[in-house]
Amino acid sequence: MSNATGKDTNAARYAYKSGKVNIEAGSVAELRQGISRVAAVANKHFVSVVVPTYNEEGNVGRLIGALSLSLESAGINYFEIIVVDDDSRDETPSIIDKSAASGRVAAVHRYNIRGIFSAIMDGVKVARGDLVVIMDADASHPPSKVPELIKNLVDKNLDMVSASRFMAGGGIEAPFLRKAATVLFNSVIRFVMGHGITDWTGGFHAIRRAKLLALDFRYPSKWGEFDLELLYRAMNAGFSISEVPFVYNFREEGKSKSAERLGFLFGYAWLYGKRMLQLRFSK
Numbered sequence: 001m002s003n004a005t006g007k008d009t010n011a012a013r014y015a016y017k018s019g020k021v022n023i024e025a026g027s028v029a030e031l032r033q034g035i036s037r038v039a040a041v042a043n044k045h046f047v048s049v050v051v052p053t054y055n056e057e058g059n060v061g062r063l064i065g066a067l068s069l070s071l072e073s074a075g076i077n078y079f080e081i082i083v084v085d086d087d088s089r090d091e092t093p094s095i096i097d098k099s100a101a102s103g104r105v106a107a108v109h110r111y112n113i114r115g116i117f118s119a120i121m122d123g124v125k126v127a128r129g130d131l132v133v134i135m136d137a138d139a140s141h142p143p144s145k146v147p148e149l150i151k152n153l154v155d156k157n158l159d160m161v162s163a164s165r166f167m168a169g170g171g172i173e174a175p176f177l178r179k180a181a182t183v184l185f186n187s188v189i190r191f192v193m194g195h196g197i198t199d200w201t202g203g204f205h206a207i208r209r210a211k212l213l214a215l216d217f218r219y220p221s222k223w224g225e226f227d228l229e230l231l232y233r234a235m236n237a238g239f240s241i242s243e244v245p246f247v248y249n250f251r252e253e254g255k256s257k258s259a260e261r262l263g264f265l266f267g268y269a270w271l272y273g274k275r276m277l278q279l280r281f282s283k
């Protein structure tokens, strides 16, 4: 569809706000060009935490506060929180714009495009940091764990540190069926994909940005199934990976987008099962 100016109104569009920087663009590459002029911190690690959001008005403000506190308390002072929102229908866009005024938060707005994986990767592309953390907005991934992920990455000189629910000290706080499904899926996935990784679907990682961008993703993931390909490609690319335990908390606020879209259990099983078999058995 085009409007009177001849512009395609259905084309993906992007906006980026952080401090005084305010960029509107038709592509992520254009955004990145504008952003790279803004900052560079020499001789220090800079952490970009990338958080995809859709209708997270009950969570995102709290997450930004808790994350900032957790990083600062751990002495990690060079960081940004990049929230990538897909034109949420609730107050999420205005909440993240207000937070972005501080300059420590970057609000990336995407229009006419949806999907967790592409949102995360767009966030990683515009990130200024050499280290990126990927996490959800709904407090399922505890902000208090982020410094541990980063410290492991840096101190042990690893390429990737992944948070796992299936190690001593880890766990799942969720309704019975959800917990049972996660445990079952992960047992099957470990059996097929390998036991080197204990949690194939946790979605909570710290990674060196350049390494992540160099991975060759081949499947068009939209939801949580991207995690399987991320871990699989990282392992096959010879990344040094370590896991640290975390306790997953079922969201208290807002609705589960994946569960809504996929339908419970069968939708997940189909999506994860298909991706697992594609990765494991196709050339």
Ligand SMILES: Nc1nc2c(ncn2[C@@H]2O[C@H](COP(=O)(O)OP(=O)(O)OP(=O)(O)O)[C@@H](O)[C@H]2O)c(=O)[nH]1
Binding pocket: 051, 052, 053, 054, 055, 056, 084, 085, 086, 114, 115, 116, 119, 135, 136, 137, 138, 140, 224, 250, 251, 255, 256, 257, 258, 259
């Ligand atoms: N940018 C963007 N983010 C999304 C989209 N769908 C979901 N998200 C975010 O991705 C993260 C994970 O989505 P959830 O709905 O929590 O999915 P889930 O973790 O499988 O489901 P729950 O366990 O029920 O929370 C959350 O931060 C969501 O707000 C989307 O289309 N675009």
Ligand SMILES: [Mg+2]
Binding pocket: 136, 138, 140, 251
């Ligand atoms: Mg969630």
